[in-house]
Structure formats: C-alpha cells, structure tokens
Amino acid sequence: MATVYVFEDKNRTFGAFWENDEGAPFMFLPHYSRVATEMSKLHGFSVTARHNPDLYDVKFPELHNLAKWNFAANGIDVDLSLVSELITPMGCFHPRVWRGIPKSPGFGGYEGVAPSPLIYSSRKQATVAATSLFSGLVELFRYVEPSSTNDHCFGHRARELLILACTEVESHWKSVLLQNMQKPPASPNLGTKDYIKLAPVLRLKEWRVTLKDYFGYRFIAPFESWDIAKPSQSLEWYSAYNAVKHDREGKFEQAQIQFVIDAMAAVHVMLAAQWGPEIHTNSFMGGFSPFHIISMPTFAPNEQYVCPSVQDGIVLNQEIPFGI
Template sequence: MAIDRPFRRTVRQFADGDYTEGGRWRYIRHPKFCTEPEHYIRAFELIQKDLFEIFDYIEPDDKNLKTYSFRIHELFIRSCIELEANFKAILKENEYQKAGTWNINDYRKIEASHFLSQYEVKLPLWRTGTKVLAPFHDWTSNGKPTWYQEYHAAKHDRHASFSKANFDNLLHSVAGLVVVLHAQFLDGPFETQGQLEISLGPSDGYEKAIGGYFKVKLPTNIPPAERYGFTWQLLEPLADPFVDFPYPI
C-alpha cells in the first residue's frame, strides 16, 4: 500500500511512477511542508554563481579534476557546510530525536527517506560533451562518500590535505547539494531570479534542477509500498497534512 500522507521536506515518486503530473507536486508549496525553502535555494544559487567563476579559470575537463587551489578549497568547504545545513533541516523538521551533535552517521539515515543514492546529476558543459555524477552512489556501501571524507580532511588540516580540495571533489559536493535540494523541492517553485538555463536537447530522463544549469535524474525504482499514494486535493485543507518520517535514533 502506498503512503497516504507526504513527509516533510521529502519529494517522492507516486504510485504510478510519476512525480509531478496533474499538479501533484503542489504539496511542496504548503507552508507546513518546510521552513523557509528560499533560504536554502538562495544559498545554493550563490554557490553555483561562484562555481561559474571557477569555470572561467579551470576548464570543465577530466584532465583538470585533480586541480586544487585556495578558491576551490573555499567553495568546497562552503558547499559541504551548506549540504550539512540541508541535512539538519530535514532531520529537525521531521522531529529527529537524537540528542547532541549530529554527524554523517545521522545524515546517512536520510537515504531511507530520500533515496539520494539513486539520483544522478548531469553537467551540461564539459570538454568531452557532458559529465554525469552520482554523488551519493556509495552512500550506503562505504558509509560516507569519498568526497565527503576528503572535505573533512581539507577542513581540519588544510596544509596536509590541501590537494583534497580539488576540482573533482568540488563538483561532487555541488552535485550533492543539487541532489539534496531536488529531493526536497524538485526544481523549486520558490526559485529566485537570475538563473542560467542550459538546453541539452532530448532529456534522456534528466530534468532541470534548481538554478537552471545542472540537470538531474530522479529515482525511478522506489519500492511501490514506499511511494506516495495520496490525493493532494483531499489533504490540502487540513491544518497539517504532513507526517514526520520515522528516522531511527
């Protein structure tokens, strides 16, 4: 049986496999769905803007993936901190009850609600055509993505781990932020202005991400019993039509 009420800050496939057809996406606009989504989207758009500036100096090319610099280090750290801010918002608004400081072991629980490992992100401009990243592909098998581990190394011991703040890890961290935002807000009915949109021709299963530059492919094989099955028109009049996802402590 499909899920009859949506979880807070959580986008999911519906029982028939679609995400948005017939206006079903409108639940994400309800004020009880999340707190200040514009805050998180604006922060991402600033990060994307700064990434474009790095593209002015570093060509998007596999040959440059190990390039590192102070500018990359700065944006890499910012991207990961923003990612953690989104993780904390998801857990907090779903009433996650663990006391004390949260870390990657807590954030990894979001895989169960958002299926982050199944998302793919496409960079439309790449030297060899396009590049596809799956930033959370090893989320469950390795415990934490390699780029996330290297973020901590570069953050806490920059001198010894400076080379880990490289172009490849930066792109994975920004792609990870794209995934987490899309898994909460789709392409963002709360979008701010000044977006850059790149046309890729046929979608190949990808759709526009928040910010208009990246493309994202959503999960297509969420188990039927874990898909949404509600009729939003019936839930919308309720004072609070959402439920908390039961993250284990």
C-alpha cells in the first residue's frame, strides 16, 4: 500500500500526495476537489526547479519537491519540513471516530469521510434523540434559571432528564466501543470500566462547552475528570445518575440541575467527537443544541483521514476498527 504524505499550510489547508503502485505521483487537495489527480512533471520542474534552491530542496525526495511544485500551482505553499506520513491507511477510517479540521473564518474546514447511507442514518437518529433531550432542558430553564445559585436545585423533572441524558451517553459509548474493538467483548455486560477506553480515542477530556444563551454560566468539560481508577464515580454527573436511578427516595437530592446540564453537555460532546462539531450547526445533518463548543482537540495532519474519489464519483471509504 502506498505511503501517503500529508501537510497543512499556514491557513490550515490540508493536502496529501503519494505514488501509486505503478510509480505515478498523485496529489489530493480536498478543499478544491474530492478527486485525486496525477501530478504534472512539467519540463520546468525537471530543468529549472532542480537548479533553483527556492524551488527544489535537495534535502527532500523528488516526490516531495514535485508535490511542492504542483501544490504551489494551486496557491498552496508546502513547508516540506512539516510533511508527515499518514497514520490511517488511505481510503480507511475508524467508525464513529471523527478526525477533521473545523471551519473558521475564510476556511471551509475538512471532513475526511464522505457519509455513506449507514453513517448518515446513525448520525441522523442520534441528532433527533439529542434534539429531543435538549428541548427538555430548555423547557426546564423556563422554570429554573441556569446559574451557580440554582445549580443544586433538584426535582422530579431534573431526575427524569438526568436519567435520559445519561442513558443516551451510554448508548453512544456502547456503539462506538463495539465498532472499534479488536475482538468481540468477553462479556456482554459492558460498563464504564470498558467505556473509559474511548476517552483517549475520542480525546473526550479536551472538549469544553458552555450554554449559548446564558452568558456567565460556567464552562463545562463533562469528561475532564474521567479517571480509569474510578470510571463511574469520577464523573460526578454520572455518579449522580446511578444514585437517583437506583434509589430515588434515598438519593433524590442528587437529581440536581448542575448534573443535568453536565450530562446534556456530554451528549453534545459525544455527537461532536463522533461526527465533528458541525453536526450542531449544519441544518442539513444536525439539530438544535443549547451548547456552544469553546475548545476541542486539534488533530495533526497525519491523524486525518484521506478518502479521495477515484473515478465516477466513487469514494474510497472503508471502516477499520481503531483497535481498542
């Protein structure tokens, strides 16, 4: 299989290049086209560039210099010292594990995977479920304002929403884990001791959100405290959920609004970590959320997915487990 080389320029424009099995050089610039194109070995490159240190750097292979020449023709300045080898094989991706570059002013972002009907179905079902939960949270805010003063308020509706949000998070955990395990689990009874394996895969501790319409409310990092030594208790909102689910009368005061908000934020993060942050802003593929992402993981070029179109609109898309 071809070694794929990847980079980002100073504007976070992503590109890739490689040689196929026959030795033909190809380039992939997805911001312009999802189709990989063969690089041109123009006479100017062969003659002029080799004798111009600004155009040809002898410290790097000819393929890299050819790529720099071809990308420059598209207005992309490639720093060859920052080029790296792609980790995930070309045409492959880990199911429900997002890798991409989010949109920014003047930049359209990068999504390495073109959704298949199955991916779209799972994603759409998840956004419908989340939108329903978020509507319940907003309705609760009509009666109790989200603030530090009210964080410890508790009640029956808060308990119901806490249970619903946490079971939705568990549903996501289970689906992502099962699709990315090296082999089937030894026991069908999965728990947080298993689900915490997703924390480094989805980089869950690095996601932070806040409520959109309540300026001054605290920042929320729902997975920041997740500890493998205490996989259930270290998530305070999840521990509260277990308490009020199994012992309403004895632990009713754990059904606090702060834990409801944290659990709902965890739903928001799980969707973004699987399908990208734009799932909450793209009206076609996403749904409503009362949360806004304020920080998230940054994925290096070699952590991205490269799934180019090859011909007739066909996209190389093959799921491979992450290997948990």
